[in-house]
Amino acid sequence: xxxxxxxxxxxxxxxxxxxxxxxxxxxxxxxxxxxxxxxxxxxxxxxxxxxxxxxxxxxxxxxxxxxxxxxxxxxxxxxxxxxxxxxxxxxxxxxxxxxxxxxxxxxxxxxxxxxxxxxxxxxxxxxxxxxxxxxxxxxxxxxxxxxxxxxxxxxxxxx
Ligand SMILES: Nc1ncnc2c1ncn2[C@@H]1O[C@H](COP(=O)(O)OP(=O)(O)OP(=O)(O)O)[C@@H](O)[C@H]1O
Ligand SMILES: [Mg+2]
Numbered sequence: 001x002x003x004x005x006x007x008x009x010x011x012x013x014x015x016x017x018x019x020x021x022x023x024x025x026x027x028x029x030x031x032x033x034x035x036x037x038x039x040x041x042x043x044x045x046x047x048x049x050x051x052x053x054x055x056x057x058x059x060x061x062x063x064x065x066x067x068x069x070x071x072x073x074x075x076x077x078x079x080x081x082x083x084x085x086x087x088x089x090x091x092x093x094x095x096x097x098x099x100x101x102x103x104x105x106x107x108x109x110x111x112x113x114x115x116x117x118x119x120x121x122x123x124x125x126x127x128x129x130x131x132x133x134x135x136x137x138x139x140x141x142x143x144x145x146x147x148x149x150x151x152x153x154x155x156x157x158x159x
Contacts, residue, residue, distance in 0.1 A: 005141035031063030038067025048126030051142035091119035
């Protein structure tokens, strides 16, 4: 399944609708928006990140963690570690599915266990394994646009 987050405004199979679109002129703008999303995440919601290599998913996370009083410098790329853990007002679990192939891989990294820990779960390349999506939360799609980026913020129903 190759979901088109770039042109569709509603993704029924993920329960998502387009909430806001932003043009991000530089890294700082990507971080600022990340912090805004961090401040709007509620308990039990997941944050999925999609976008090609170098889109700015990890940069977004550097801003996102600030919403939980975690310094941006703690954020690294989990492409090889698979999951990074940052402790602040809440613990943020930062995962990357880029190197995973199937649902067994998801099991073997203990993916489902993170949902019982009461932290915030953020998943880069969530579109690689759509079954990892949890039906409640935010989906951030980032694409190159001129010298900056376009960011499309999808949400499930607003509560
Ligand atoms: N709004 C922006 N405008 C211009 N450059 C940006 C913007 N946001 C991030 N970047 C730059 O894009 C590059 C890639 O960013 P980043 O590592 O966050 O991407 P990524 O999506 O996590 O990549 P990967 O898929 O490899 O993990 C970095 O050099 C970053 O500074
Ligand atoms: Mg990254």
